[in-house]
Amino acid sequence: MASNIKSAFIAAVMAGVIIAPVYGLQIVRSGMETHIEPEWDLVLIGMGLVFVFQAFVRPGLARLLSLRSGTFRMPVLNDKARRGSIMLLIAIALIFPFFTGRAEVDIATLVLIYIMLGLGLNIVVGFAGLLDLGFVGFYAVGAYTYALLYHWAGWGFWEALPMAGLMAGIFGYLLGFPVLRLRGDYLAIVTLGFGEIIRLLLINLYEYTGGPDGISGIPKPTVFGMPMARRAPEGETTFHDFMGWQFNNMDVIIYLYLMALALALVTLLVSSRVIRMPVGRAWEALREDEIACRSLGLNPTNIKLSAFTMGAVFAGFGGAFFAARQGLVNPESFTFLESALILAIVVLGGMGSQVGVILAAIILTVLPEVAREFAEYRMMIFGLVMVLMMMWRPQGLLPMKRPHVELK
Amino acid sequence: MPEFIPQLLQQFFNGLSLGAIYALIAIGYTMVYGIIGMINFAHGEIYMIGAYVGLVTLSAIGVSAGLPVALIILLMLIVAMLVTAVYGYAIEKVAYAPLRGGPRLVPLISAIGMSIFLQNWVAIGQGARDMAVPALITGALQVDIGDYTITAPYSRIMIILVTIVLMIMLHLYIKHSRLGRASRACSQDLRMANLLGIDTNKIISFTFVVGAMLAAVGGVLIALAIGKLNPFIGFLAGIKAFTAAVLGGIGSIPGAMLGGVLLGLAETFAAAYISSQYKDIVAFSLLVFILLFRPTGLLGKPEVEKV
Numbered sequence: 069m070a071s072n073i074k075s076a077f078i079a080a081v082m083a084g085v086i087i088a089p090v091y092g093l094q095i096v097r098s099g100m101e102t103h104i105e106p107e108w109d110l111v112l113i114g115m116g117l118v119f120v121f122q123a124f125v126r127p128g129l130a131r132l133l134s135l136r137s138g139t140f141r142m143p144v145l146n147d148k149a150r151r152g153s154i155m156l157l158i159a160i161a162l163i164f165p166f167f168t169g170r171a172e173v174d175i176a177t178l179v180l181i182y183i184m185l186g187l188g189l190n191i192v193v194g195f196a197g198l199l200d201l202g203f204v205g206f207y208a209v210g211a212y213t214y215a216l217l218y219h220w221a222g223w224g225f226w227e228a229l230p231m232a233g234l235m236a237g238i239f240g241y242l243l244g245f246p247v248l249r250l251r252g253d254y255l256a257i258v259t260l261g262f263g264e265i266i267r268l269l270l271i272n273l274y275e276y277t278g279g280p281d282g283i284s285g286i287p288k289p290t291v292f293g294m295p296m297a298r299r300a301p302e303g304e305t306t307f308h309d310f311m312g313w314q315f316n317n318m319d320v321i322i323y324l325y326l327m328a329l330a331l332a333l334v335t336l337l338v339s340s341r342v343i344r345m346p347v348g349r350a351w352e353a354l355r356e357d358e359i360a361c362r363s364l365g366l367n368p369t370n371i372k373l374s375a376f377t378m379g380a381v382f383a384g385f386g387g388a389f390f391a392a393r394q395g396l397v398n399p400e401s402f403t404f405l406e407s408a409l410i411l412a413i414v415v416l417g418g419m420g421s422q423v424g425v426i427l428a429a430i431i432l433t434v435l436p437e438v439a440r441e442f443a444e445y446r447m448m449i450f451g452l453v454m455v456l457m458m459m460w461r462p463q464g465l466l467p468m469k470r471p472h473v474e475l476k
Numbered sequence: 477m478p479e480f481i482p483q484l485l486q487q488f489f490n491g492l493s494l495g496a497i498y499a500l501i502a503i504g505y506t507m508v509y510g511i512i513g514m515i516n517f518a519h520g521e522i523y524m525i526g527a528y529v530g531l532v533t534l535s536a537i538g539v540s541a542g543l544p545v546a547l548i549i550l551l552m553l554i555v556a557m558l559v560t561a562v563y564g565y566a567i568e569k570v571a572y573a574p575l576r577g578g579p580r581l582v583p584l585i586s587a588i589g590m591s592i593f594l595q596n597w598v599a600i601g602q603g604a605r606d607m608a609v610p611a612l613i614t615g616a617l618q619v620d621i622g623d624y625t626i627t628a629p630y631s632r633i634m635i636i637l638v639t640i641v642l643m644i645m646l647h648l649y650i651k652h653s654r655l656g657r658a659s660r661a662c663s664q665d666l667r668m669a670n671l672l673g674i675d676t677n678k679i680i681s682f683t684f685v686v687g688a689m690l691a692a693v694g695g696v697l698i699a700l701a702i703g704k705l706n707p708f709i710g711f712l713a714g715i716k717a718f719t720a721a722v723l724g725g726i727g728s729i730p731g732a733m734l735g736g737v738l739l740g741l742a743e744t745f746a747a748a749y750i751s752s753q754y755k756d757i758v759a760f761s762l763l764v765f766i767l768l769f770r771p772t773g774l775l776g777k778p779e780v781e782k783v
Contacts, residue, residue, distance in 0.1 A: 085562045089529045090601035093536065101610055102535040199581050201588075246768050253515050253584055257718065258767050261760040264715075268760070272753045404711070408588055415585055448596035454589025455571050462575075462582050 076123035083118035087111045153423050154336070161329055165322045173318075173325050175437050177393060180328035181386055182429040186413040187335045187422060188382030193411065194420035195343055196375035197355030198248070199256040201407055202263025206236040206380040208270060208402035210387025215283040215397045216276065225289035225392050229385065236384025237377050239266075244376035248369055263407055270399040282398025288320065289327060289392050324393055331389055335382050340422060342378070351375050352420075405447075412454055418464020427466060482624035487748045488741065493632040493701070495740020496639035500694035501717030502724070502732035503646070504564075504687025510663035510727035511683050512576065517587035518567060519691060520714015521594035522560050524707060526692025527699040528598060529556040531609055539610045548612060549634075549700070556696045557689040564688025565681055573677070591711070598707040606706045609699045631701040638697060642690060643733055650729065655682055663727060691717075712756070716743075719763040725776020734774060 092111040093104045161180075165173045185207060192200045210232040217223035217231060247258045270277050277283065287295065294307040306315070313319070342348045350371045354361045358368055391397045413432055417424030436446050457464070501523050508516045530552040537548055571590045575583045616629040650656035661669040662679045670676045694713075699705045716739060724735025739759060746758035766773060 082562050082566055085559055086566060089532045089559055090525075090598055093532050095528075095531060095535050095602055095607060097608065101539050102531065102608075103538065104532065104536045197581075199584065247764075250767060250771065253580060254767050254771060256581075256584060257515065257715075257722075258764055260715070261763045265757055265760045265764075268754075268757045272751075272757070405592070408592060411585070411588070444600060445596075448593055448600060451589045451591070451593030451596065455586045455593065458582050458586035458589070459571075459574050462578065 072127065073123055076119050076121075079122045080115040080119035084111055084115045087114040150423050154426075157423075157426060158333065165325050170318055170321055173321050175434060177321070177325045177328045179430055179433045180325070180332045181390055181393075182410070182413060182433050183332045183426050184328075184335045184386040184389075185383060185410045186417065186425040186429045187332070187339050188379045188386065189410050190414050190417075190420065190422065190425050191339055191342070191351075191382070192375050192379035193414050194418075194425075195348065195355065196351040196372055198372060198376065199253070199411075200259045200376070200379065201256045201404070201411070202259035202261070202266075203379070203383055203410055204402045204404070204407040205259075205263035205266040206240055206383035207387040207390070207406070208266055208397075208399070209236045209239050209380075210384030211391040211397045211401070212270060212277065212283075212387070213384065214388040214391045215286055218286055219283050225287070225388070229388050232388035233381045233384040236387065237381040240377040240380025241373065244373050244380075245369075248372040248376060260404065260407070263402075263404065267399050267402050270402070278398075280399060282396055282400075284396035286391050286395050286397070288324065288395070291323065328389060328393075331385055335385070336422060336426075339378075339382075347371065347374055408454075409450075412450065415454065416457060416465060418467040421464060421466050424464050424466035428464075479622075479624060482621040482626055483748075485621070486624075486626045487744050489626065489628050489632070491741035491744030492737060493635045493740070494744055495720075495737035496635050497694045497698050497713070497736075498717045498720040498739050499733045499736025500639055500642070500690045500697075501713060502720040502736045503729060504684075504691050505718050505721040506724070506726055506729060506732040507659070507663075507683045507687050509721070510729075511659065511666060512572075512680060514572065514580070514583045515587065515718065516572075516684075516687070517584065517714070518571075518590040518594055519687065520710035520712075520717065521591050521598075522563055522567075522688045522710070523691040523695040523713055523717075524705070524710030525563055525594065525598060526556045526560045526688075526695030527705045527709070528602060528695075528707075529559045529692065530696035530699055531607065531705065534610065534612070539612065545612050549696075552696050553638075553693055556692040560688040560692035561685045564684040568681055568684040573680075591714075595707050595710065602707070604707055606704050609703050609705060611703055612700055629701065631697075635697045635701060638693065642693060646686070646690070646729070655679070659683060715763075716759050719759055719766075722763060722771075722773055723766050725773030727777070728773070728775045731773055731775035 088111050091114075092108055093106055095102050096105050161176075164176060185203070189200065189203050192198050192203070213232040213235040214223075214225065214228040217228045223231075243259075243262050247255055247262075250258060271280055273279075291307045343351070350361070350366055351374075354366065354368055354371050361371075362368055390401070394401075409432065413428045414425055416432065417426070417428035432450075436443065439446070442449075501519065504519045504522070505516060508514065508519070533552045533555040534548065537543060537551065539548075567590060571586050572583050575586055613629075613631040613634065616627045617633060619626045619628070650660065658669070658674045659679050659682060661672070661674060662676055666676055669679075695705075717736065720735035720739040721732045722735070723739060724731025724733070739762065742762060743755045743759055747755040750758070
């Protein structure tokens with residue numbers, strides 16, 4: 069107990085040193101100089117909390133965890149539960165937009181974009197075990213493919229969508245080809261480098277991409293060739309004229325939502341089929357033991373490349389849809405933080421678990437919208453959650469149950 | 477004398493002072509990687525926090541208090557080093573130590589979370605906007621060569637001098653002290669060192685502390701030279717310093733110094749002779765190319781993958 073108190077005291081002093089220069093001593097500017105406005109309450113409160121936690125809560129917590137670790141388990145989904153929960157989620161998603169307001173549908177569309185991205189990255193990180201920190205680069209490629217094709221060639225969304233996926237896939241293939249022989253953490257850094265290079269190029273190729281301002285005025289997708297807008301361009305009929313409806317902005321939003329839902333479902337369907345195919349099995353095998361795979365005659369580079377490219381294609385689709393929904397693209401939307409957010413969705417959900425990814429995408433997108441008054445603290449808590457998740461549950465909220473055989 | 481030689485010298489000086497900063501940060505990456513094989517993604521944030529602590533110290537003393545400038549700078553450096561040492565120690569204990577021995581990607585993800593946390597920790601505490609740092613050292617050394625004048629601001633000369641002094645001290649410490657010897661043993665073989673009675677946990681903490689202190693010095697010096705800082709300067713600087721560490725050969729301390737200087741020079745020359753907008757692209761491309769063609773860097777030893 070005495071040693072406990074002593075170490076708690078040391079921890080409290082260290083907490084004081086950590087908090088004081090950031091929260092205790094505010095830098096205030098006065099004319100040409102700066103001075104300090106001390107505020108010791110926060111420092112003392114922080115120190116007190118750390119002391120209490122270290123001295124009393126933590127030993128108790130450890131005892132509690134060791135007592136319960138035998139009996140307490142978070143749910144692990146098996147095949148049947150997974151299928152059931154996915155069906156339920158789809159059913160809710162289908163009827164959802166007709167019962168809620170405009171803002172909710174808008175947020176739900178955003179959630180669906182993140183589900184699409186999360187499922188795409190899940191292939192790369194979750195199944196193939198390749199930590200890709202530059203995923204947002206492929207998202208950007210998709211978004212800019214549509215934006216540029218519209219801007220320079222006047223292409224519509226539906227013609228540009230396959231191109232966006234194709235371009236992102238080509239980028240993924242070309243970038244993946246040289247880097248995939250690198251080991252895990254080097255790969256992470258190189259992909260981060262690629263993501264940043266793509267963003268910096270978008271900023272600097274001013275003549276083509278509009279630089280930091282980006283490209284605006286990108287049209288929304290059409291419905292069977294008819295624009296969904298208040299007024300149609302020369303010689304075209306708008307969708308609501310064709311149907312004989314009044315124009316309603318809500319229709320456009322619901323239409324976008326349903327399209328996002330369709331894209332997300334395609335992503336879900338394709339990825340959940342692919343992981344049951346030989347190549348999907350090979351991804352997982354490779355993640356578990358690369359050397360064993362090589363000895364069994366699998367070609368690691370090709371297998372990794374297929375995962376990397378496929379993830380990139382989904383990111384490209386997501387990007388094109390993002391561009392259509394926003395109506396404008398600029399490099400600001402494709403920073404490293406976005407990559408970290410998508411990665412957090414995959415990690416929080418449980419790497420390799422599709423239901424988990426969907427759940428995490430909902431949590432991480434909806435929570436910040438609900439807790440608007442805490443917007444300031446959002447990113448800080450986000451970082452903290454990433455650290456804590458790695459400590460307590462590195463396998464994620466709803467990890468996937470893998471088919472396996474045990475010797476008894 | 478042709479015009480381009482003094483211009484070259486000017487760029488060389490600029491690159492050297494920038495590279496010195498990269499080298500100071502890169503040492504933290506390389507030492508940590510050398511011992512526990514993880515990329516401490518939050519290291520760039522330590523550099524940023526060092527700069528803030530320096531500014532807090534400066535503001536607490538007051539520029540016009542009448543203390544000699546050298547003493548003020550010394551105090552800033554010492555306080556920043558002490559505080560970031562605690563940061564480095566605590567980060568390792570909280571975010572990395574519990575994860576040791578698990579899969580390699582787990583601590584990396586935790587480090588990314590830590591990095592995001594620290595950026596916003598400071599952004600909320602001290603404000604997210606640019607903060608001006610009062611100019612302590614003004615003036616510049618000017619050397620005329622032919623028609624061209626080379627300008628070397630004293631604040632940048634100080635960066636180079638302080639860095640050289642610290643590098644020599646670090647080198648001697650690692651070479652001759654007990655802790656330094658132990659940390660070299662750990663970087664050769666962590667488990668073996670443990671079996672031979674070295675407290676490896678202590679050595680790992682020591683590595684984080686030393687790395688943090690050097691990064692803090694870099695932060696304080698660059699804040700004084702550039703005159704402004706914000707909570708998000710650590711990300712880019714951290715990535716670039718990591719590039720420097722990889723360039724020199726990750727795990728090798730002289731390699732980090734060399735890599736830092738080379739990266740600084742490459743960036744400055746790219747900015748001067750290609751386009752200043754492309755200097756970040758040059759740094760990132762360099763990172764990609766080294767990892768592709770010579771992942772062991774200039775002075776690193778190849779890593780053997782064992783079953």
